[in-house]
Amino acid sequence: MHTKSLTELAADLASGAVSSTELTQAYLDRIAALDSQYNSFITTTPEIALAQAKAADEARAAGQAGTYTGLPIAHKDLFCTEGVRTSCGSKMLDNFESPYDATVVAKFKAAGAVMLGKTNMDEFAMGSSNESSFYGASRNPWDTNRVPGGSSGGSAAAVAARLTPAATGSDTGGSIRQPAALCGITGIKPTYGRVSRYGMVAYASSLDQGGPMAQSAEDCALMLNVMAGFDKMDSTSSQRDVEDYSAKLNDSISGLRIGVPKEYMSDDLDPLIAERVQAGIKELEKLGATVKEISLPRTRMSIPAYYIIAPAEASSNLSRFDGVRYGHRCENPKDLMDLYTRTRKEGFGAEVKRRIMVGTYALCAGYYDAYYNKAQQIRRLIQQDFLAAFNEVDLILGPTTPHPAFKIGEKNNDPVSMYMEDIFTLSLNLAGLPGMSVPCGTVEGLPVGMQLIGNYFDEARLLNVAHQFQQVTDWHKQTPAGI
Amino acid sequence: MSLDQSDVERIAYLARLAIDEQDIPQYTENLSSILQLVDEMQAIDTTGVEPLAHPLDGEQRLRVDEVSEMNQREQLQSVAPATEEGLFLVPKVIE
Amino acid sequence: MEWETVIGLEIHVQLSTQTKIFSGASTAFGAEPNTQACAVDLALPGTLPVFNENAQRMAIMFGLAINAEIGKRAVFERKNYFYPDLPKGYQTTQLEKPVVGEGYVDITTDDGSRRVRIHHAHLEEDAGKSLHEDFHGMSGIDLNRAGTPLIEIVSEPDMRTSKEASEYARKVHAIVTTLGICDGNMAEGSMRCDCNVSIRPKGQEEYGTRTELKNINSFRFIERAIDTEVARQIDLIEDGGTVVQETRLYDPDRNETRSMRSKEDANDYRYFPCPDLLPVVVDDEYVEAIRATLPELPDARRERFISEYSLSEYDAGVLSAYRPQADYYEAVVAASKDAKLAANWVMGELAKNLNANDTDIKESPVNAEQLGGLLQRIKDNTISGNIAKKVFEHMWSEGGTADEIIEAKGLKQVTDTGAIEKVIDEVIANSTSQVEQYKAAEPDKRGKMIGFFMGQVMKATGGKANPGAVTGLLKKKLDALCD
Structure with a gap:
C-alpha cells in the first residue's frame, strides 16, 4: 500500500478499499520502523493523525468526503501548526509550539487531510543539503551516506522512502526542486504569490514560496488544488483565480514550444545528467513538442544576486528571534545586550549566522547601493531574460541540479561551492516564476531531475507537461532499493 | 571585497550575535569568500535599471479598518520565556 | 554675541484608526497589558502585515490639509534595530517614498506670522512600551501600542523662537484634531514632539550643530525645553565649548535637558524596502474623493x-x-x-x-x-x-x-418699574445719612455714590432687579431730592 501514489490512495479511500485510519496507521508504523535510517521527521504526530483519520472516516461515512479527505500529509517544519512544535530545524524554535496554524496547514485541515508529522529541513530553510538542521541531517533514501538536498530535504526523503505519500515544502532558491531531484520525486514551486506565505516562517520574503512534493505531477496537482489561492493575511498573495490543476493533466502537448537554455547545458553540468535531460527532451518531442535552444544570458548572475537578496531579507526577518516573546532564551542574561547576543549565538547554527552577517553587511549604509540595490537591478535583468524567452517558447526546460546528491559532509566547510549547486534553480525565485522538478533518470544509481519552468501562473501547463511525460516514463515510480 | 576582523565584529554587533574570539578568523574567511562571489555582480552594467523588489510588481492591497483580533494573551504568552502580570520580562531597559 | 535659534520639529501623531496599521488588533488606549497585541503585533514567526486603508486615508487627509503633494506610490521600508519594545527587530516606516511630500503651515505669534515648511510626512508603526517598575530588577514589556499607526511630520528648520515652535505644534494639533485623524490627547501620547535645536551667531547663514530633544508631550514643555536647551548651548559655546550632535531628554521636574547616552551607540539602521508589503499606489480619483470629505x-x-x-x-x-x-x-x-x-x-x-x-x-x-x-x-x-x-x-x-x-x-429679573420703585423708596427712606451725603456732594461726584443705593436695591431684590432700570430710577429719585 505504501508505494501507491496519492491519487491511487484517494481512489482507494473513495472506493472503501481502505479506511483513512488503516492508511494512517500503516504510514505511522513505517515512520516508526524506518525513519531512524532517514531522519526525515523532526516531529511525528500520531495522536493528531489518528484523530484526524477517524474524523475523516466519519465524514466519509456521512457522505461529506472531499477529494483530499483522509489522505496523509507531512508538513515541512516551517509551516506553523497550532499546538505542535514548529522548529524550522533550529534550536531557536526547539521549544516553540505555534499558537496558530499557517494558512497552508489550515487549508489541508479544512480539506480533511491527516497530518503525520513535521519534516526535517535546513535550519530556517538556509541550505541545499539538510545538514544545517539542528536535528541532524536527513539522509537520502537512495544512499544514506548522501544528502537528500535541501532545504526541504526531510519532505523529499520522506516521500522517496514512502513514509508519506505527500509532503509540503518551501522553495526560496530551489528548496523544493533540488531535493525533489536528488530524491527522485516530483515537486513544484508555484508562482510567487500563488500559495499563501502566512504562517510559513520567513527566510527571504520576496523569494519564499510553498509548494507540493509527491511522487508524481498528478499528485502535486491534487495538493496544489488545496494549497493555492488568495489569502487576505498575506499582502503579497495573488488575487488571481485558481485553476483546477487536475483538469488539464491529460491534455495533449502536441505543438508545445520548449526552450532549452544553452547556459543550463553548460560545462558546469555533469555530462551524465545532461544525457538524461536530453533523453527526457526526446520523450517530449515524441509527444509532439518542438524544442529550440534559447539563451538566458544572466543565469550565472543569479548566484551573486540571490546571495545578497536572500541574506539581506533573512538578516531582517530573523531579528525577531531575540529571546523575548518566544523561542530560545539564554540562561540568566546579565543585561539586554547579553540577552540578545547570547540567545542568538546559542539559538542559531553556523550557516544561519553566516547569512545573517552577510545580509547585515550588504544593507549597511555604505554598501547598500553596491550590493542590495545592484542585486535588485540584476534581478530585473534576469526577469527580462525570462520574459523575452517566453515570447518565443511556452516552457523552458533544463536540469534541476548540476550534480546528483553529494556525500554528507562533503561541502561542509565550503559554503560557496554549496551555493553553486543552486545555479539552475535560483533565477526562478528571483523572477518569481513557477518551476518543477521531474525525475528523468539515474546517474550511478542516484536520481536526477529535469526542471520545467513556466511563465507566471502557468502551473497547470507545467503539471500537464510533467504528467504527460510521466505517462510515457516510469522514473517517478522507481524507489530506492528495499522500499 | 574582503573583510577584516573589525568588520566582522561590527557586523556581529549590529546583528546582535555573540561570536567567540577563536571563530572570528573562520567567519572572516567565509564572509570574504561569499563577498568575493557576490562581487561578480559588479561586472554587469545596471545603469538605469529599475530595481525589482517584488517579482510580480504588484500594488499593496488595503485592509478595512475593523477589529478582527480579540485578546489572546494567554495563548500567545504560553510560549513566552518569561512573563509577569501580562508583561514580557527582559533585563532592565535603561532609557 | 547675539545668537539666533534654529528649530525644526518632528511630530509623531497617532492616527485614530480602530485597528493597528498592519493588524486587526484594537488600538484603544488603556487596555490591560498585551491584551491588544495579536500574533502579528508580537511578530510571531510566519506572521505578515496587511496595511490598514484608514491609516492611508488619514495620512492623505493630512497631506491635503498642508497643501502637500501626495505620494502616488509610497513604499514601506524596514528600519532595523533591536529594542525590546520593537517585536520584529525593525520598524516598518517610509523613507525614500513617503505618503506626504512637501507642504507648509502658517503660524502667527506676537512677532508676526511665519510660514513653516514641512519637508514630508510619512506613515510608520509605533513601538510598544517598556515599564520600569521593579519586576525583580527586570523591565516589563507591553506591546499594546506596538503597531499603532503614526504619521511623522518633519518640518524644515524654519522656526526661530520657542514660541514659534510651540505655535507650530499647536497648529499641527489643530489640523489633526480638526481632520479627526488624531484624538489630540497629548497626555496619553497621541502627539509627541522631537525638537531639533541649534544656535548660530545672528547673521550667519550656516547652521550650528543641533541636538534633538526627544518625546516632548506638551506645548508648554516644548517652549521650556527649547529655552533650556538654547541657554545650555549658549553657555557652552560662550565658555569655549562645542555642541555635540546627540539626543537629549528634557526633564520637566528639573527643567533641564540631559544626554541619552544609551541610545548614542553608533547604529546603522540598514533601511531597505519591506518585502512583505507592496508599494501603496493611489490615483487622483482616490485623492480627490478624500479631498471632498475634508472638513x-x-x-x-x-x-x-x-x-x-x-x-x-x-x-x-x-x-x-x-x-x-x-x-x-x-x-x-x-x-x-x-x-x-x-x-x-x-x-x-x-x-x-x-x-x-x-x-x-x-x-x-x-x-x-x-x-x-x-x-x-x-x-x-x-x-x-x-x-x-x-x-x-x-x-x-x-x-x-x-x-x-x-x-x-425664581431668578427671573424684576423689570416691573412699580415694584422696583417701591424698593427704591424703602432704601432711600432707610438710608438718611447716605442721602444727606449724596445731596451735599458736587453733582459730578454723585454718579459714583449711586453704587451704594444700587447695592442695597439688589440686596433687597435678591439680585433680580434689572440693573439698567434700577440705575435710571435711582438717579431720578435722588436727584429729585436734591432740587
Whole structure:
C-alpha cells in the first residue's frame, strides 16, 4: 500500500478499499520502523493523525468526503501548526509550539487531510543539503551516506522512502526542486504569490514560496488544488483565480514550444545528467513538442544576486528571534545586550549566522547601493531574460541540479561551492516564476531531475507537461532499493 | 571585497550575535569568500535599471479598518520565556 | 554675541484608526497589558502585515490639509534595530517614498506670522512600551501600542523662537484634531514632539550643530525645553565649548535637558524596502474623493469667524484651534443668535469650568443648546449676567435648561418699574445719612455714590432687579431730592 501514489490512495479511500485510519496507521508504523535510517521527521504526530483519520472516516461515512479527505500529509517544519512544535530545524524554535496554524496547514485541515508529522529541513530553510538542521541531517533514501538536498530535504526523503505519500515544502532558491531531484520525486514551486506565505516562517520574503512534493505531477496537482489561492493575511498573495490543476493533466502537448537554455547545458553540468535531460527532451518531442535552444544570458548572475537578496531579507526577518516573546532564551542574561547576543549565538547554527552577517553587511549604509540595490537591478535583468524567452517558447526546460546528491559532509566547510549547486534553480525565485522538478533518470544509481519552468501562473501547463511525460516514463515510480 | 576582523565584529554587533574570539578568523574567511562571489555582480552594467523588489510588481492591497483580533494573551504568552502580570520580562531597559 | 535659534520639529501623531496599521488588533488606549497585541503585533514567526486603508486615508487627509503633494506610490521600508519594545527587530516606516511630500503651515505669534515648511510626512508603526517598575530588577514589556499607526511630520528648520515652535505644534494639533485623524490627547501620547535645536551667531547663514530633544508631550514643555536647551548651548559655546550632535531628554521636574547616552551607540539602521508589503499606489480619483470629505480647516474657519461673526483675530484663533470647541461655539451661536456673547461665554465661564474640572469640551456637562438658551435669557433681559453665572453653575452640576432653572429658583429679573420703585423708596427712606451725603456732594461726584443705593436695591431684590432700570430710577429719585 505504501508505494501507491496519492491519487491511487484517494481512489482507494473513495472506493472503501481502505479506511483513512488503516492508511494512517500503516504510514505511522513505517515512520516508526524506518525513519531512524532517514531522519526525515523532526516531529511525528500520531495522536493528531489518528484523530484526524477517524474524523475523516466519519465524514466519509456521512457522505461529506472531499477529494483530499483522509489522505496523509507531512508538513515541512516551517509551516506553523497550532499546538505542535514548529522548529524550522533550529534550536531557536526547539521549544516553540505555534499558537496558530499557517494558512497552508489550515487549508489541508479544512480539506480533511491527516497530518503525520513535521519534516526535517535546513535550519530556517538556509541550505541545499539538510545538514544545517539542528536535528541532524536527513539522509537520502537512495544512499544514506548522501544528502537528500535541501532545504526541504526531510519532505523529499520522506516521500522517496514512502513514509508519506505527500509532503509540503518551501522553495526560496530551489528548496523544493533540488531535493525533489536528488530524491527522485516530483515537486513544484508555484508562482510567487500563488500559495499563501502566512504562517510559513520567513527566510527571504520576496523569494519564499510553498509548494507540493509527491511522487508524481498528478499528485502535486491534487495538493496544489488545496494549497493555492488568495489569502487576505498575506499582502503579497495573488488575487488571481485558481485553476483546477487536475483538469488539464491529460491534455495533449502536441505543438508545445520548449526552450532549452544553452547556459543550463553548460560545462558546469555533469555530462551524465545532461544525457538524461536530453533523453527526457526526446520523450517530449515524441509527444509532439518542438524544442529550440534559447539563451538566458544572466543565469550565472543569479548566484551573486540571490546571495545578497536572500541574506539581506533573512538578516531582517530573523531579528525577531531575540529571546523575548518566544523561542530560545539564554540562561540568566546579565543585561539586554547579553540577552540578545547570547540567545542568538546559542539559538542559531553556523550557516544561519553566516547569512545573517552577510545580509547585515550588504544593507549597511555604505554598501547598500553596491550590493542590495545592484542585486535588485540584476534581478530585473534576469526577469527580462525570462520574459523575452517566453515570447518565443511556452516552457523552458533544463536540469534541476548540476550534480546528483553529494556525500554528507562533503561541502561542509565550503559554503560557496554549496551555493553553486543552486545555479539552475535560483533565477526562478528571483523572477518569481513557477518551476518543477521531474525525475528523468539515474546517474550511478542516484536520481536526477529535469526542471520545467513556466511563465507566471502557468502551473497547470507545467503539471500537464510533467504528467504527460510521466505517462510515457516510469522514473517517478522507481524507489530506492528495499522500499 | 574582503573583510577584516573589525568588520566582522561590527557586523556581529549590529546583528546582535555573540561570536567567540577563536571563530572570528573562520567567519572572516567565509564572509570574504561569499563577498568575493557576490562581487561578480559588479561586472554587469545596471545603469538605469529599475530595481525589482517584488517579482510580480504588484500594488499593496488595503485592509478595512475593523477589529478582527480579540485578546489572546494567554495563548500567545504560553510560549513566552518569561512573563509577569501580562508583561514580557527582559533585563532592565535603561532609557 | 547675539545668537539666533534654529528649530525644526518632528511630530509623531497617532492616527485614530480602530485597528493597528498592519493588524486587526484594537488600538484603544488603556487596555490591560498585551491584551491588544495579536500574533502579528508580537511578530510571531510566519506572521505578515496587511496595511490598514484608514491609516492611508488619514495620512492623505493630512497631506491635503498642508497643501502637500501626495505620494502616488509610497513604499514601506524596514528600519532595523533591536529594542525590546520593537517585536520584529525593525520598524516598518517610509523613507525614500513617503505618503506626504512637501507642504507648509502658517503660524502667527506676537512677532508676526511665519510660514513653516514641512519637508514630508510619512506613515510608520509605533513601538510598544517598556515599564520600569521593579519586576525583580527586570523591565516589563507591553506591546499594546506596538503597531499603532503614526504619521511623522518633519518640518524644515524654519522656526526661530520657542514660541514659534510651540505655535507650530499647536497648529499641527489643530489640523489633526480638526481632520479627526488624531484624538489630540497629548497626555496619553497621541502627539509627541522631537525638537531639533541649534544656535548660530545672528547673521550667519550656516547652521550650528543641533541636538534633538526627544518625546516632548506638551506645548508648554516644548517652549521650556527649547529655552533650556538654547541657554545650555549658549553657555557652552560662550565658555569655549562645542555642541555635540546627540539626543537629549528634557526633564520637566528639573527643567533641564540631559544626554541619552544609551541610545548614542553608533547604529546603522540598514533601511531597505519591506518585502512583505507592496508599494501603496493611489490615483487622483482616490485623492480627490478624500479631498471632498475634508472638513473646514482651522485657518479657513478662523477667517470665517472674523468675517461672519466679527470676532477679534485672537478670539477667532482660539475658538477655531480645536474642532470640538469650534463646533460647540457655532452651535451656541446658532442657539443664542449672538456671536460675541457666545464667544465670551465659551472662552470665559465654560472654559474656566472645563479647565477646573479637567474636562474636554466634548464631555462638557453643559451642552451648546443649554448654553445658547441661557444666553438668550441674558439677551432678552430675563436675567442679568451675574444671575446667568448662577444659572450656569446650576446647569453644570445639576443639569436642566435655563428656563427650568430660572423658574424653579425664581431668578427671573424684576423689570416691573412699580415694584422696583417701591424698593427704591424703602432704601432711600432707610438710608438718611447716605442721602444727606449724596445731596451735599458736587453733582459730578454723585454718579459714583449711586453704587451704594444700587447695592442695597439688589440686596433687597435678591439680585433680580434689572440693573439698567434700577440705575435710571435711582438717579431720578435722588436727584429729585436734591432740587
